Amino acid sequence: xxxxxxxxxxxxxxxxxxxxxxxxxxxxxxxxxxxxxxxxxxxxxxxxxxxxxxxxxxxxxxxxxxxxxxxxxxxxxxxxxxxxxxxxxxxxxxxxxxxxxxxxxxxxxxxxxxxxxxxxxxxxxxxxxxxxxxxxxxxxxxxxxxxxxxxxxxxxxxxxxxxxxxxxxxxxxxxxxxxxxxxxxxxxxxxxxxxxxxxxxxxxxxxxxxxxxxxxxxxxxxxxxxxxxxxxxxxxxxxxxxxxxxxxxxxxxxxxxxxxxxxxxxxxxxxxxxxxxxxxxxxxxxxxxxxxxxxxxxxxxxxxxxxxxxxxxxxxxxxxxxxxxxxxxxxxxxxxxxxxxxxxxxxxxxxxxxxxxxxxxxxxxxxxxxxxxxxxxxxxxxxxxx
Numbered sequence: 001x002x003x004x005x006x007x008x009x010x011x012x013x014x015x016x017x018x019x020x021x022x023x024x025x026x027x028x029x030x031x032x033x034x035x036x037x038x039x040x041x042x043x044x045x046x047x048x049x050x051x052x053x054x055x056x057x058x059x060x061x062x063x064x065x066x067x068x069x070x071x072x073x074x075x076x077x078x079x080x081x082x083x084x085x086x087x088x089x090x091x092x093x094x095x096x097x098x099x100x101x102x103x104x105x106x107x108x109x110x111x112x113x114x115x116x117x118x119x120x121x122x123x124x125x126x127x128x129x130x131x132x133x134x135x136x137x138x139x140x141x142x143x144x145x146x147x148x149x150x151x152x153x154x155x156x157x158x159x160x161x162x163x164x165x166x167x168x169x170x171x172x173x174x175x176x177x178x179x180x181x182x183x184x185x186x187x188x189x190x191x192x193x194x195x196x197x198x199x200x201x202x203x204x205x206x207x208x209x210x211x212x213x214x215x216x217x218x219x220x221x222x223x224x225x226x227x228x229x230x231x232x233x234x235x236x237x238x239x240x241x242x243x244x245x246x247x248x249x250x251x252x253x254x255x256x257x258x259x260x261x262x263x264x265x266x267x268x269x270x271x272x273x274x275x276x277x278x279x280x281x282x283x284x285x286x287x288x289x290x291x292x293x294x295x296x297x298x299x300x301x302x303x304x305x306x307x308x309x310x311x312x313x314x315x316x317x318x319x320x321x322x323x324x325x326x327x328x329x330x331x332x333x334x335x336x337x338x339x340x341x342x343x344x345x346x347x348x349x350x351x352x353x354x355x356x357x358x359x360x361x362x363x364x365x366x367x368x369x370x371x372x373x374x375x376x377x378x379x380x381x382x383x384x385x386x
Contacts, residue, residue: 001037001112002127002204004048005119008039012113017042017103019063023050024074024131024200025183027094035181035202042067050097051077059097066101072139073099074131098131098200100139111141111156118145119204126176126203128168130158133188133197144172158199163190172201179205179271207232208297209268212251213259213287214277215242218302221345222275223250229349231273236262238283260286263294272296273352275332279303285314292324298355300332300348307331334361 001008001020011018018041023034038048038056040063050059055077062075078094102112111127118125128142140159154169167190175182181202188195210226212219215237226233227250234253237243243256255262259278268274274291278284279302288311291299303311308330315325333347334354354361 001035001039002115002119002125002202003035004037004039005116005204007047009113009116009120011039011041012102012116015104017067017101019066019099019101021050021059021063021097021099022129022200022202023095024098024198025096027078032095033181034183034200038063040064040067051095055095055097059099062097062099066099067103070101070103070105072101074138075099096131098129098138100129106139107159108141108156111143114155115141115143115204118143122206124176124203124205126172126201128158128172129200129202131183131198131200134195137188137197142168142172144169144176146176161189164188166190168199168201171199172203175201176203176205179203208271208273209234210273210275211236211263211266211268212275212277213237213283214279214302215239215244215247216277218341218344219275219277220248220250221341222277222348223248225345225349227252229353234266237278258286259283260290263287263290268294268296270295270297273298274300275348276301277332279307281311281314284311285318288315288328289318289320292320292327298329298352299327300329300351302332303330305331329355 001022008018008020018039020037020039023032023036026033032050036050038046038050038059040046040060046060049056058077062073066073074096076094076096102109115125115127124146126144128144130137130140137159140157142154142156142158142165144154154165157165158168167186171184183198183200185196185198188197207230210231211234212222213236215235219235223233223235232252233250234255235243235248235251236255236257236259238256238258240256243254245254248254274296276284276287284301288299288301301311311330312325329351332351333344334350336343336347336350338344338347351361353359
């Protein structure tokens with residue numbers, strides 16, 4: 001639901017009634033992960049997607065029904081070997097979808113509205129909903145947000161035992177801190193005892209950062225694709241004549257400063273990607289010496305193989321260890337045969353995605369690995385994915 005928060009926030013502010021269908025569990029090869037959503041309002045307008053097209057029509061009808069009768073429902077969709085054109089996932093996967101009406105008389109509508117508002121404005125927030133358990137608890141919601149002290153409380157109720165709310169909020173806090181969406185099993189009283197139920201925790205966190213060092217033509221193309229992938233993109237270069245809004249209109253921030261000085265003072269986290277495109281030793285060495293010691297997701301540096309070897313020796317000379325050097329993706333990007341700035345940016349972005357998702361970077365043609373490895377789950381209960 002929070003993946004389409006901007007549009008749903010507008011609907012909520014306008015007082016529109018709608019139903020939202022959310023993927024809560026997946027099994028096998030499924031195109032969308034838990035948290036993906038499709039919403040339908042009372043006028044029949046639809047936004048979002050739960051399957052990339054496989055079951056959208058059936059889910060649309062479920063949303064319309066939920067709007068009419070006000071009932072929350074959990075539905076499973078899977079591939080039909082008997083009839084590939086029947087309602088089901090032709091990719092062979094299985095998904096569970098929770099359809100929740102958000103009407104004027106929906107209990108906790110204000111919780112949904114607050115969650116959508118927070119997510120639409122880039123604030124960290126997590127929504128908890130019961131996806132399996134007593135029927136009277138389905139569709140109820142709790143909202144957890146970061147407070148000024150980094151802790152914050154929660155609002156709303158799942159409608160059961162008070163301890164259930166506290167336990168669910170604690171689980172949501174942990175997943176929000178990690179920026180993850182996942183399902184959690186617990187007892188209906190909030191302990192591991194009693195009738196079991198499953199909650200879905202949807203986390204929405206500010207976009208991850210991409211910092212591009214070096215205001216060159218390749219950087220301009222990388223900024224555009226970084227924005228397309230959902231990053232908050234910063235361009236940093238010590239040369240004011242090159243680091244200008246006119247050259248990088250798509251960048252969120254443009255910083256004129258020595259790269260290593262800026263990296264020392266700016267905030268990074270485990271989702272941050274650092275792309276060093278300067279291939280100039282006076283910039284690269286102090287920058288990479290620092291970057292390779294930060295707990296960030298990705299550090300890549302542009303340059304020829306000769307530049308790479310020379311740069312590695314210089315980094316060793318300033319005390320960078322072999323273990324730290326092993327984190328460096330250099331020459332940056334995957335081997336796509338790229339020539340143009342746009343092709344090179346695609347090469348770099350492909351490596352970032354492969355690194356983030358655990359992909360091999362090889363062609364899927366002829367391969368025997370799962371297309372959606374994160375979605376693979378053992379038989380039986382469906383798995384959940386961050």
